[in-house]
Amino acid sequence: MAPVVINDGGYWVGWPGIHLDDRNESIPESDPSDITPTAGLKSDKVVPVHIGSTKFNDYYNGCCNATLWPLFLSMPDRAVFSRDHWKAYVEVNKEFADRTFETLKKVYNSNSGNRDDAPLVWIHDYHLTIAPNWIREAATDEDIGCKIGFFLHIPFPSWDIFRLLPWADEILQGMLACDMVGFHITDYCLNFVDCCQRCLGCRIDKKNLMVKHVGRTVRVRALPIGIPYERFVQLAEKAPKVLSTNQKIILGVDRLDYTKGLVHRFLSFESLLENFPEHREKVSFLQIAVPSRTDVKEYQDLKEEIDQLVGRINGKFSTPNWAPIRYIYGCVTQDELAAFYREAAVGLVTPLRDGMNLVAKEFVACQLNVPPGVLIVSSFAGASETMHEAIICNPYEIEGASECLHRALTMPEDERILRMNYLRRREKLNDVYYWKRSFLQAIGSLVTQNEDESID
Numbered sequence: 001m002a003p004v005v006i007n008d009g010g011y012w013v014g015w016p017g018i019h020l021d022d023r024n025e026s027i028p029e030s031d032p033s034d035i036t037p038t039a040g041l042k043s044d045k046v047v048p049v050h051i052g053s054t055k056f057n058d059y060y061n062g063c064c065n066a067t068l069w070p071l072f073l074s075m076p077d078r079a080v081f082s083r084d085h086w087k088a089y090v091e092v093n094k095e096f097a098d099r100t101f102e103t104l105k106k107v108y109n110s111n112s113g114n115r116d117d118a119p120l121v122w123i124h125d126y127h128l129t130i131a132p133n134w135i136r137e138a139a140t141d142e143d144i145g146c147k148i149g150f151f152l153h154i155p156f157p158s159w160d161i162f163r164l165l166p167w168a169d170e171i172l173q174g175m176l177a178c179d180m181v182g183f184h185i186t187d188y189c190l191n192f193v194d195c196c197q198r199c200l201g202c203r204i205d206k207k208n209l210m211v212k213h214v215g216r217t218v219r220v221r222a223l224p225i226g227i228p229y230e231r232f233v234q235l236a237e238k239a240p241k242v243l244s245t246n247q248k249i250i251l252g253v254d255r256l257d258y259t260k261g262l263v264h265r266f267l268s269f270e271s272l273l274e275n276f277p278e279h280r281e282k283v284s285f286l287q288i289a290v291p292s293r294t295d296v297k298e299y300q301d302l303k304e305e306i307d308q309l310v311g312r313i314n315g316k317f318s319t320p321n322w323a324p325i326r327y328i329y330g331c332v333t334q335d336e337l338a339a340f341y342r343e344a345a346v347g348l349v350t351p352l353r354d355g356m357n358l359v360a361k362e363f364v365a366c367q368l369n370v371p372p373g374v375l376i377v378s379s380f381a382g383a384s385e386t387m388h389e390a391i392i393c394n395p396y397e398i399e400g401a402s403e404c405l406h407r408a409l410t411m412p413e414d415e416r417i418l419r420m421n422y423l424r425r426r427e428k429l430n431d432v433y434y435w436k437r438s439f440l441q442a443i444g445s446l447v448t449q450n451e452d453e454s455i456d
């Protein structure tokens with residue numbers, strides 16, 4: 001998001017990546033440009049939201065990553081429900097709302113209070129679902145015109161799962177304080193609209209994706225995110241070679257997260273070597289896994305499980321000249337990443353659930369070699385909705401997934417070229433800048449609240 005904010009001269013309100021000392025909740029003397037993901041932003045455009053470390057832990061590792069993340073990704077058995085964590089979530093959302101409103105007021109006043117030029121507040125992701133409430137309330141109280149938009153980067157679950165959340169209504173009410181709520185695909189929009197009706201009794205219009213809530217009409221839109229396509233192409237054109245091998249490479253790139261389906265993926269590769277032995281010594285599977293949420297026990301356990309699984313499979317099939325799995329636990333640079341994408345014969349993207357999945361898109365952008373490789377995408381990633389020319393795979397069925405791998409490894413050249421051309425063309429057109437423009441145009445074209453397009 002940083003380039004988006006930088007190009008449009010907006011303010012960035014965010015957590016700066018450093019903890020407050022719990023005993024001293026005052027804001028430390030810090031350079032606001034410390035804020036981590038915003039290299040390139042002018043420091044006067046950065047608004048840090050400081051949070052004490054205990055509260056941050058309850059909020060981020062607790063409510064965000066141990067409750068909302070598994071629930072929204074339809075893995076309710078992994079969700080932990082804690083009132084203390086929820087309390088921290090509410091408090092942190094309030095902090096963000098307050099800082100955002102102060103900033104909004106500043107922008108509004110510098111526009112001389114011109115209502116036709118209402119500033120936009122664009123809120124991102126499941127960490128901040130209830131912040132819109134307070135922003136809307138304060139803006140109404142002080143008669144400050146603004147538009148509030150929200151984009152959820154992860155799936156929105158079905159009602160059956162969402163209602164497990166004891167604070168389901170609060171989350172919906174928070175999101176409904178916006179003028180427009182965006183999701184990656186129509187399925188998530190429909191789930192959201194359905195939950196608004198069933199949890200809150202809102203009047204809804206499923207065809208036009210609208211929800212009526214306390215006298216306001218909230219628009220819901222499917223806006224699939226893209227990648228900075230040209231940047232990846234340029235990186236892939238320039239990046240030096242990273243692999244010296246005659247073997248075909250199957251590539252996986254993910255945060256180490258249980259939703260990404262890594263255990264199932266390794267088992268599918270094992271099944272490939274069992275059932276299609278002709279690939280032994282001719283194919284290697286390279287998995288790059290970025291450490292993620294390492295303070296959460298589930299993630300520590302997953303790392304252990306994967307370490308053991310990789311050891312077991314390599315022990316079973318390795319020969320003096322070949323190890324079937326190469327496993328990198330760590331970050332790689334963007335240059336290296338682009339080179340891995342370029343040199344791989346198969347991009348294997350098999351999450352058990354994923355809002356979109358950018359790796360699938362980055363892989364096709366970097367596939368410059370002729371003939372190109374093949375992309376395999378899970379049917380449970382939002383990306384599968386648009387990337388029709390990939391091999392679509394059910395990662396839960398290990399044998400089926402291994403057959404997808406076999407099909408990819410033996411696909412004729414002309415079919416690979418045809419499929420990859422279509423995939424690349426689509427991602428080039430629908431890149432991240434197109435996504436940003438679509439969101440801003442959609443919310444910009446909305447008439448001010450309470451007018452027109454009513455559901456009545």
Ligand code: ADQ
Nearest residue numbers: 153225253254255288290330331332354355356357358359
């Ligand atoms: P994530 O769950 O983080 O994003 P994803 O869309 O795959 O998942 O993005 C991961 C990003 O991290 C990619 O840009 C990739 O290049 C990068 N990355 C992964 N491994 C790396 C490594 N080893 N080294 C360096 N970089 C690495 C959430 C949602 C997704 C949604 C995005 C965007 O969960 O479903 O697609 O937001 O909306």
